[in-house]
Amino acid sequence: MNPLYEQIKERLKKYHQEQLLNFYDYLNDSDKQKLLFQLLNINFQKINNLYSSLKTISIPSGETIEPLEYFVKSDIPVKRRRELENQGTEMLKKSQYAVLTMAGGQGTRLGHKGPKGTFELNLFPKKASLFEILADKIKQANKRYGIQIPWYIMTSETNNDDTIKFFEDKNYFNYDKNKIFFFIQDKLPIVSADTGKILLSEPYQVHEASNGNGNLFKSLKKNNLITQMKQSGVKWIFVSGIDNILVKIADPIFLALTSSNSEIGAKTIFKKDPYSQDWVFCRKNGKPAMLGYERITDEITNANIDGKYLYRDVNILCHLFSIDAIEKISNLDLPYHRATKKNTYINDEGMKIVPEAPNSYKFETFIFDSFKFFDNITLLRVDEEKEFAPIKDPVGIYSPDTATKLYLKEEFKSIFS
Numbered sequence: 001m002n003p004l005y006e007q008i009k010e011r012l013k014k015y016h017q018e019q020l021l022n023f024y025d026y027l028n029d030s031d032k033q034k035l036l037f038q039l040l041n042i043n044f045q046k047i048n049n050l051y052s053s054l055k056t057i058s059i060p061s062g063e064t065i066e067p068l069e070y071f072v073k074s075d076i077p078v079k080r081r082r083e084l085e086n087q088g089t090e091m092l093k094k095s096q097y098a099v100l101t102m103a104g105g106q107g108t109r110l111g112h113k114g115p116k117g118t119f120e121l122n123l124f125p126k127k128a129s130l131f132e133i134l135a136d137k138i139k140q141a142n143k144r145y146g147i148q149i150p151w152y153i154m155t156s157e158t159n160n161d162d163t164i165k166f167f168e169d170k171n172y173f174n175y176d177k178n179k180i181f182f183f184i185q186d187k188l189p190i191v192s193a194d195t196g197k198i199l200l201s202e203p204y205q206v207h208e209a210s211n212g213n214g215n216l217f218k219s220l221k222k223n224n225l226i227t228q229m230k231q232s233g234v235k236w237i238f239v240s241g242i243d244n245i246l247v248k249i250a251d252p253i254f255l256a257l258t259s260s261n262s263e264i265g266a267k268t269i270f271k272k273d274p275y276s277q278d279w280v281f282c283r284k285n286g287k288p289a290m291l292g293y294e295r296i297t298d299e300i301t302n303a304n305i306d307g308k309y310l311y312r313d314v315n316i317l318c319h320l321f322s323i324d325a326i327e328k329i330s331n332l333d334l335p336y337h338r339a340t341k342k343n344t345y346i347n348d349e350g351m352k353i354v355p356e357a358p359n360s361y362k363f364e365t366f367i368f369d370s371f372k373f374f375d376n377i378t379l380l381r382v383d384e385e386k387e388f389a390p391i392k393d394p395v396g397i398y399s400p401d402t403a404t405k406l407y408l409k410e411e412f413k414s415i416f417s
């Protein structure tokens with residue numbers, strides 16, 4: 001008998017995850033080796049702990065919740081706006097700015113086969129993928145400011161090869177390929193929501209997936225990219241998701257405001273429906289944080305001064321971080337959260353099951369948990385219809401159709417402005 005197999009079998013027994021070897025005897029030698037190697041690298045104790053500790057939402061008592069100051073972009077007086085624009089433009093022209101796109105997610109809700117960034121929209125008359133839309137935006141900024149913005153793209157082990165192949169096939173959208181840096185984030189096994197058992201994606205493969213966008217800091221460090229950024233003179237990094245097609249990737253006002261006030265910044269939109277499940281920005285125990293919807297009481301959501309609501313700023317995943325902030329966070333541990341997702345798995349009979357509803361937990365760290373390591377964050381509330389058109393679901397308010405309409409409306413306006 002293979003001693004490695006015996007050793008792993010014992011470990012699986014200890015952590016009640018023996019199902020992962022259910023099909024071992026039917027595999028060929030190469031798949032057997034692959035599976036054993038994958039299992040060898042999994043921290044089962046950690047997964048079991050995460051499953052049991054995150055089963056219920058705990059609300060810590062004795063926390064102080066206060067509002068955070070925010071700026072409203074459309075309310076900034078013209079003169080101040082000009083000043084900020086000039087200041088931000090000068091900063092951008094110095095070539096100290098980088099863009100980081102988080103494209104390591106699974107995109108389970110959209111259900112597109114392949115990396116989400118390869119999803120194509122019909123932007124009459126042309127079709128463009130989400131990656132191409134972003135590439136065009138960065139190219140426009142390069143032209144406007146006479147720079148070559150380095151573009152960092154976080155992928156996952158699952159989608160990295162397909163992502164790079166897509167860029168190669170599209171000739172990197174005519175972007176300087178030496179200025180594009182792909183890096184793979186970390187991963188963790190996915191567990192059944194009902195039982196906490198780790199799932200198989202194939203009889204020979206444990207179902208693992210990226211461990212949340214908060215992993216970006218550690219992944220940058222692990223790939224030596226923080227040092228590389230510093231060496232190339234990068235001072236500010238704009239971080240956003242792959243799926244907001246109205247994202248403004250180089251906004252001088254946001255850059256000038258953030259850099260004058262703090263080491264980190266976030267764009268927000270106003271929470272119109274006070275009872276939606278969106279989390280809002282706040283100050284928790286004196287530090288910037290997000291307040292989960294289960295904590296948002298009527299009193300909090302309606303709190304206002306002269307009609308200006310204090311807890312209505314929703315995160316849209318558009319952030320600025322100074323390079324020092326990124327480095328600081330990369331040395332700290334962010335807590336895990338539980339995300340409920342629809343994931344295909346192999347059942348006890350060896351059949352592949354494609355669930356119709358969310359069936360599994362993915363353990364993720366989130367960017368917003370890094371805010372508490374700073375005294376301040378610059379919040380810039382922007383117009384939703386101008387800067388936020390994410391693609392999450394096949395239909396509804398965050399669908400390709402809705403996002404395309406918003407995008408074309410903005411494009412149309414910009415032609416005539």
Ligand code: UTP
Nearest residue numbers: 102103104105106107108109210212213241242
């Ligand atoms: P979402 O929370 O919308 O998740 O990610 P998702 O994986 O894209 O989609 P669903 O929930 O499975 O349908 C917001 C942004 O964070 C990135 C995503 O690629 C997206 O740009 N992300 C998310 C990562 O880069 N890594 C992760 O582990 C999770």
